[in-house]
Amino acid sequence: MSAGRRDLDPAHAYPHPHAERDVRILFLTRFARLYGYGAVAVMLVLYLARLGFSGSEIGLLLSLTMFGDVGVSLWLTTHADRFGRRRTLILGSFLMAGSGLVFAASTLFPVLLVAATLGVISPSGGEVGPFLAVEQASLTQSVASARRTSIFGWYNVVGSVATALGALVTGIAISTMIGTGMDALDAYRVMLLSYGGVGLLLAAMFWTVSAGVEAPEPVDGTIAGRLGLHKSRGVIFRLSALFVVDSFAGGLAMQSLLAYWFHVTYGVSEAALGGIFFGANLLSAASALAAARIAKRIGLINTMVFTHLPSNVLLILVPLMPNLELAILVLLLRFSISQMDVPTRQSYTMAVVDPDERSAAAGVTAIARTGGAALGPNIAAPLIGVASTAMIPFFLAGALKIAYDIALWKLFRSRPAPEEVK
Numbered sequence: 001m002s003a004g005r006r007d008l009d010p011a012h013a014y015p016h017p018h019a020e021r022d023v024r025i026l027f028l029t030r031f032a033r034l035y036g037y038g039a040v041a042v043m044l045v046l047y048l049a050r051l052g053f054s055g056s057e058i059g060l061l062l063s064l065t066m067f068g069d070v071g072v073s074l075w076l077t078t079h080a081d082r083f084g085r086r087r088t089l090i091l092g093s094f095l096m097a098g099s100g101l102v103f104a105a106s107t108l109f110p111v112l113l114v115a116a117t118l119g120v121i122s123p124s125g126g127e128v129g130p131f132l133a134v135e136q137a138s139l140t141q142s143v144a145s146a147r148r149t150s151i152f153g154w155y156n157v158v159g160s161v162a163t164a165l166g167a168l169v170t171g172i173a174i175s176t177m178i179g180t181g182m183d184a185l186d187a188y189r190v191m192l193l194s195y196g197g198v199g200l201l202l203a204a205m206f207w208t209v210s211a212g213v214e215a216p217e218p219v220d221g222t223i224a225g226r227l228g229l230h231k232s233r234g235v236i237f238r239l240s241a242l243f244v245v246d247s248f249a250g251g252l253a254m255q256s257l258l259a260y261w262f263h264v265t266y267g268v269s270e271a272a273l274g275g276i277f278f279g280a281n282l283l284s285a286a287s288a289l290a291a292a293r294i295a296k297r298i299g300l301i302n303t304m305v306f307t308h309l310p311s312n313v314l315l316i317l318v319p320l321m322p323n324l325e326l327a328i329l330v331l332l333l334r335f336s337i338s339q340m341d342v343p344t345r346q347s348y349t350m351a352v353v354d355p356d357e358r359s360a361a362a363g364v365t366a367i368a369r370t371g372g373a374a375l376g377p378n379i380a381a382p383l384i385g386v387a388s389t390a391m392i393p394f395f396l397a398g399a400l401k402i403a404y405d406i407a408l409w410k411l412f413r414s415r416p417a418p419e420e421v422k
Helices: 019-041 044-050 055-083 085-105 109-118 131-142 145-179 184-207 233-252 255-266 270-298 300-320 324-338 341-351 355-384 392-412
Strands: none
Touching: 019 085, 019 131, 019 145, 019 184, 019 255, 019 270, 044 055, 044 184, 044 255, 055 085, 055 109, 055 131, 055 355, 085 109, 085 131, 085 184, 131 145, 131 341, 131 355, 145 184, 145 270, 145 341, 233 355, 233 392, 255 270, 255 324, 255 355, 270 300, 270 324, 270 341, 300 324, 300 341, 300 392, 341 355, 355 392
């Protein structure tokens, strides 16, 4: 028995010889990537505003960032099991590096539009690009089904902590550089160059992942197979339709827009914003970790719905608070429960598809979420910039998310994950 393997206990066994090492590497890549995403999210809208772009232009740029991700990620994730999961991850890393470098080097709106559309940059602090889908498939292949939800819980904890650190360090770094006399735009560009460096680091780490994460069997040669899905197509398309609604709502109140709202409404500085979202993402990490324990008691679907509903009510309440302190408190309360649906959603999606559909299933659902989120910023950014309409994105986002929760429960409560069937 190799070190680290517990072959006599199927609930904890690693399915291939290098699985334990691969899991560790994928956790490290998750940390590095989400650190970069958190760093960009807390400053991206502020950077674009300092460049002189209007609220409408910023909204368009953020939306095209998400729309471009849909196209690039759809192709990459639905071909990953044939092209190679490691190759797909490395290619995504170079797209991430390129987008950071272009955003740092250019102030021309058309150039930034192209970089936003074809590159990988996160205005939300959340996942973009092909990484999440391919890593989910690789992790599912590297752990026993009994550990899947727990692994995804820790995977999301790592991401949330990294996002929090990225936001905190970036806020402090920008304020420090400006305090020493550096021009604000140059300080922002330093952080964007660092983001590009994270992309290059990811490429090096993905190079070391073993062949054990690749798809276990050839993908079906039919049309459905070329799209990466076959008999699970119906359930994945229904889930994806629901995820579009949820993520459109999320796009109305993504992290960079929340930072912008606090800056415009209360004049919160970059350093303070970094501190706020550091705390918010740490609470988010704790909520993701709690999800696995709750799911063992009430099931994946129930956990997704009944932890998500109250977080959406809290989102609606944020702009109704009479002062900054209470607005921050409600936001932090919301983050403390807002991510319990994430590892359970990921685990459920991986559970209801065949092994050779996993990259595509994760990709299609992630792309549905990204596509839905892409519509939100173009609507929300101009509204948040005007005092009389700044509350609208919060109200609309919360109401749509509540509708999503109700629909998800009605459609999928009778279809538990296979390991939940007794």
